[in-house]
Amino acid sequence: MTQERLRELLGRVRQHLGGGAMDADARRELGGVTSDLEQALGGGVADPPGGRATGVAPRLESLAVRFEAGHPALAETLREIIDALAKAGL
Numbered sequence: 001m002t003q004e005r006l007r008e009l010l011g012r013v014r015q016h017l018g019g020g021a022m023d024a025d026a027r028r029e030l031g032g033v034t035s036d037l038e039q040a041l042g043g044g045v046a047d048p049p050g051g052r053a054t055g056v057a058p059r060l061e062s063l064a065v066r067f068e069a070g071h072p073a074l075a076e077t078l079r080e081i082i083d084a085l086a087k088a089g090l
Helices: 002-018 024-041 058-066 071-087
Strands: none
Touching: 002 024, 002 071, 024 058, 058 071
């Protein structure tokens, strides 16, 4: 279920990326993190140590803090992804 949940959450992030109210740097950084997660999911959630999903949670938390005021729904979605990754042991 974790992989399905992560895919659903990444879909919500993609919807936010499609909106126009985000600066280019934030869009690029968020796109990079989601790309890393999507590639990790392509090989299954159980990414090997040192793989793409490793280290994504701190980057997501940084983005969540950044988006808290202007994009609260996106910040919440990012925190849900962090929680799902933690539950998957990543």
